[in-house]
Amino acid sequence: MTKKFITELKGKxxxxxxxxxxxxxxxxxxxxxxxxxxxxxxxPAENIEPRLFRTDTQGRLVLPFxxxxxxxxxxxxxxx
Amino acid sequence: xxxxASELIGMQVYTDKGLFLGNINNLIIDLDGARIDGLFVHDTxxxxxxxxxxxxxxxxxxxxxxxVVILKYFPKRVGPRRK
Numbered sequence: 450m451t452k453k454f455i456t457e458l459k460g461k462x463x464x465x466x467x468x469x470x471x472x473x474x475x476x477x478x479x480x481x482x483x484x485x486x487x488x489x490x491x492x493p494a495e496n497i498e499p500r501l502f503r504t505d506t507q508g509r510l511v512l513p514f515x516x517x518x519x520x521x522x523x524x525x526x527x528x529x
Numbered sequence: 530x531x532x533x534a535s536e537l538i539g540m541q542v543y544t545d546k547g548l549f550l551g552n553i554n555n556l557i558i559d560l561d562g563a564r565i566d567g568l569f570v571h572d573t574x575x576x577x578x579x580x581x582x583x584x585x586x587x588x589x590x591x592x593x594x595x596x597v598v599i600l601k602y603f604p605k606r607v608g609p610r611r612k
Contacts, residue, residue, distance in 0.1 A: 481531075
């Protein structure tokens with residue numbers, strides 16, 4: 450079981466599995482009743498078209514936490 | 530209710546007996562289980578934790594999250610592991 454401090458993940462680069470940089474992790478959305486992590490909030494990189502993604506009121510990309518695959522030096526998201 | 534994880538950081542944690550445990554310093558997340566595993570509290574109340582050591586409070590011990598976090602359970606006293 451991989452456990453990490455949330456502060457270790459903030460600021461990490463998020464990539465798609467074909468190597469495109471999506472942006473930087475800013476925060477996470479969680480369910481207060483269960484503690485389940487629902488979404489990763491990502492500040493989009495300059496060359497990313499945010500309209501192709503779900504975004505919040507602050508323009509952050511709202512990505513499903515379940516699509517987070519590898520978490521090493523960068524975070525890889527399994528998005529088609 | 531959905532909440533941003535960073536909202537928890539800095540929040541005060543109180544036990545079911547109304548004792549102040551400490552402030553949340555960090556969150557420990559379980560990447561495989563996609564959930565918050567624990568609240569990392571440092572500079573804990575020496576009445577509850579020997580030597581004010583940092584502890585990780587399991588998420589299931591949380592009763593409510595509002596202006597502060599209230600736990601539904603916390604051991605009477607946390608001390609060094611007995612051998």
